[in-house]
Amino acid sequence: xxxxxxxxxxxxxxxxxxxxxxxxxxxxxxxxxxxxxxxxxxxxxxxxxxxxxxxxxxxxxxxxxxxxxxxxxxxxxxxxxxxxxxxxxxxxxxxxxxxxxxxxxxxxxxxxx
Amino acid sequence: xxxxxxxxxxxxxxxxxxxxxxxxxxxxxxxxxxxxxxxxxxxxxxxxxxxxxxxxxxxxxxxxxxxxxxxxxxxxxxxxxxxxxxxxxxxxxxxxxxxxxxxxxxxxxxxxxxx
Numbered sequence: 350x351x352x353x354x355x356x357x358x359x360x361x362x363x364x365x366x367x368x369x370x371x372x373x374x375x376x377x378x379x380x381x382x383x384x385x386x387x388x389x390x391x392x393x394x395x396x397x398x399x400x401x402x403x404x405x406x407x408x409x410x411x412x413x414x415x416x417x418x419x420x421x422x423x424x425x426x427x428x429x430x431x432x433x434x435x436x437x438x439x440x441x442x443x444x445x446x447x448x449x450x451x452x453x454x455x456x457x458x459x460x461x462x
Numbered sequence: 463x464x465x466x467x468x469x470x471x472x473x474x475x476x477x478x479x480x481x482x483x484x485x486x487x488x489x490x491x492x493x494x495x496x497x498x499x500x501x502x503x504x505x506x507x508x509x510x511x512x513x514x515x516x517x518x519x520x521x522x523x524x525x526x527x528x529x530x531x532x533x534x535x536x537x538x539x540x541x542x543x544x545x546x547x548x549x550x551x552x553x554x555x556x557x558x559x560x561x562x563x564x565x566x567x568x569x570x571x572x573x574x575x576x577x
Contacts (some may be wrong), residue, residue: 391570
């Protein structure tokens with residue numbers, strides 16, 4: 350079946366450091382890929398998405414490229430801020446009739462000043 | 463845009479009691495989903511509705527769980543005879559059907575604690 354694997358956290362970085370959170374997936378079809386973020390005490394928010402191979406999703410300085418050849422969707426940011434501290438979830442979904450999202454276990458990012 | 467709302471935000475109950483949660487989706491969204499999230503894990507799909515029709519249910523949704531969306535607007539999730547293993551965050555999401563980029567928007571969740 351379909352699944353998503355994320356790097357384990359916590360990831361601890363200093364402010365302005367480069368961020369990579371790895372995400373790989375196993376899929377029986379051609380899903381869309383998503384990154385959601387959960388800030389402390391808040392609900393899940395969509396951060397970015399990509400719907401087909403080689404698409405790049407971007408938002409708030411974060412980027413991720415849908416790599417079909419490596420079945421990956423790694424999240425990157427060039428310079429993190431303390432306000433980026435949150436839990437990040439990678440997910441896949443097909444839309445259409447089979448519409449559930451399948452999430453990874455989440456990666457906690459802690460950015461220190 | 464008021465977003466997805468869920469009530470209550472927190473619920474503490476004793477084992478064996480019944481509980482009911484409510485979700486109000488974004489008003490123009492015709493799809494509604496329920497997920498469950500336990501500590502340290504990602505959300506797991508429970509069920510989803512298109513309008514009032516329940517189109518898919520996970521094996522996680524035992525016969526003690528029932529979800530309804532009677533008029534295609536708000537939804538309720540009921541858990542009967544709660545067990546300690548039901549303790550989790552219950553998340554609701556909604557989306558607008560169409561195309562392959564069906565983005566789900568999540569509510570803040572209802573945290574259930576079963577004593």
